[in-house]
Structures are given as C-alpha cells and as structure tokens.
Amino acid sequence: MPIGVATIYDLAASNRAPHNLVNHRKAMLSRADVINKLLSQFANPRYLEIGVWRGDTFFQCNFTHGTAVDPAFAFDVEAAKQANPNSNYVAQESDQYFCQLGPDVKFDVIFIDGMHTFEQSLTDLQNSIHHLAPKGYIVLDDVIPNDYAASFPDRNKSKQYRSIVGELGDSWVGNVFKTIFSVSAFMPAYSYATALENHGQAILWREARPPGLPKRDLASITSMQFADAMIQRQIWQLKPLDEIIKISAKRS
Numbered sequence: 001m002p003i004g005v006a007t008i009y010d011l012a013a014s015n016r017a018p019h020n021l022v023n024h025r026k027a028m029l030s031r032a033d034v035i036n037k038l039l040s041q042f043a044n045p046r047y048l049e050i051g052v053w054r055g056d057t058f059f060q061c062n063f064t065h066g067t068a069v070d071p072a073f074a075f076d077v078e079a080a081k082q083a084n085p086n087s088n089y090v091a092q093e094s095d096q097y098f099c100q101l102g103p104d105v106k107f108d109v110i111f112i113d114g115m116h117t118f119e120q121s122l123t124d125l126q127n128s129i130h131h132l133a134p135k136g137y138i139v140l141d142d143v144i145p146n147d148y149a150a151s152f153p154d155r156n157k158s159k160q161y162r163s164i165v166g167e168l169g170d171s172w173v174g175n176v177f178k179t180i181f182s183v184s185a186f187m188p189a190y191s192y193a194t195a196l197e198n199h200g201q202a203i204l205w206r207e208a209r210p211p212g213l214p215k216r217d218l219a220s221i222t223s224m225q226f227a228d229a230m231i232q233r234q235i236w237q238l239k240p241l242d243e244i245i246k247i248s249a250k251r252s
C-alpha cells in the first residue's frame with residue numbers, strides 16, 4: 001500500500017510523540033503564511049523569491065520591496081508590475097541573477113523554491129547568504145519528501161517510477177533534503193528549524209549553533225536516499241513557527 005502524504009510527514013513530525021501529530025493537524029500554514037509571519041518582523045521588509053511559477057506565494061506576500069526570480073514566469077509580468085509597483089520580476093535562472101547582483105543588495109526574507117535538486121538548492125542557499133540582512137531569514141522549501149518517489153532529483157524518473165509500481169499521485173520535491181543535511185554539517189554559523197505546521201519549509205538565520213556538529217562527511221550526504229533521511233529525521237528540527245520566531249528573535 002502506498003504511504004500517504006500525511007503518514008510520512010507525521011512520522012517526520014512526530015518523532016513518535018503523539019502530541020506533535022495533533023498540533024500539526026490542527027494548524028496547517030501555507031507557504032505565504034510562514035513567509036508573512038517572518039516578513040512582519042521587519043519595518044520595511046525586503047523580500048526575494050527564487051522560483052515563483054504562477055506567483056501563488058509571491059502575490060500573497062506583504063513586503064515593501066519584492067523581487068521575483070524565475071526563468072519562466074507563468075503569469076503576465078507587465079500586469080503584475082502595474083498591480084504592485086514595489087515588485088520587480090527578473091526572468092532569469094537564479095545563478096545568473098545572483099552573479100550580477102551588487103554586493104550591497106540585501107533582503108530580510110529570501111524564499112528558495114526554484115530547481116528542486118540538491119546541487120541547485122545548495123547553490124541558491126550559498127548565494128543567498130551574501131544578500132541576507134543581518135537579522136534576516138532564508139526559507140528553503142520542500143525539505144521533507146513525502147515518499148520515496150518524491151525524493152528523486154529527476155522529476156521524470158519520479159513519474160516513471162510511480163507509473164511502474166502503480167502509485168497514485170504526482171508529488172515531487174526532489175532531493176532538497178540533502179541541503180538540510182549540508183547545513184547541519186557545514187554551516188555552523190547558521191541556526192535552522194523546520195516549521196511544524198506545513199509540508200516542510202526550513203527556516204535559517206544567522207546565529208552560531210552550539211558546538212557539537214555532526215560528523216562532516218560530504219560523500220555520505222551526496223549518496224543519501226529517502227530512507228536515510230527518514231531514519232535521521234531529527235535533522236529537520238521540526239518546531240512550531242511561533243517558537244522558531246521566538247528562538248531566532250533572541251539572537252544578538
């Protein structure tokens with residue numbers, strides 16, 4: 001029997017603690033809900049979204065200045081600009097965008113939701129940290145795969161596999177989960193946690209973590225599979241969003 005979305009997420013969220021399951025089911029937050037809560041921590045929030053597609057999240061976000069980056073916007077960019085003159089739209093791949101961005105351009109919240117591979121999400125993360133305001137947040141989408149097929153880096157392979165084994169659904173989040181393992185091992189100057197109330201948005205902020213990093217082993221992160229991630233699911237550090245904001249607000 002295929003494993004349903006809620007089942008696998010609940011396993012990740014629960015750490016086998018039933019009270020967490022109840023919290024998760026009671027309060028689902030959208031991507032924009034999470035981002036707006038973070039944006040509301042700033043007086044004049046500057047927002048960057050990498051991978052925007054139809055604008056389902058971007059158009060819901062409450063920013064003073066917003067930048068949307070996507071090589072293939074699925075909406076009328078001119079109409080969007082006219083509807084909100086404080087937004088701008090860059091029809092490029094993220095690498096190209098970051099490579100030409102002046103070093104002084106900073107954002108308070110950066111949402112990474114472009115190409116869902118380990119390599120690209122890690123590159124987007126590395127590029128984003130240069131442009132993060134001192135008290136800013138980076139949100140990395142889709143860090144928890146729903147199931148095995150959702151975790152393939154190649155979307156076509158994921159579809160092919162589902163069709164061969166007769167699995168319904170088409171969920172695909174790629175192998176972005178490996179980026180969280182990399183943050184945990186290689187970015188000790190950044191703290192992070194994953195919002196408990198939705199599908200898996202990790203939130204990072206600049207604050208050194210206490211000593212005691214996991215063993216640094218790039219080869220084992222690169223070769224990880226879905227099962228390895230689920231076995232080590234504490235890596236996501238699932239917490240209610242309000243708690244994440246409270247913890248991160250205490251940084252000096």
Ligand SMILES: C[S@@+](CC[C@H](N)C(=O)[O-])C[C@H]1O[C@@H](n2cnc3c(N)ncnc32)[C@H](O)[C@@H]1O
Pocket residue numbers: 031049050051052053054055056057058069070071072073092093094095113114115120
């Ligand atoms: C999952 S959708 C984004 C959804 C959107 N963030 C939302 O919340 O509604 C992924 C988008 O990433 C874009 N994309 C793919 N590769 C990209 C890249 N290298 N740089 C920026 N965007 C990319 C795709 O064109 C697609 O529109």
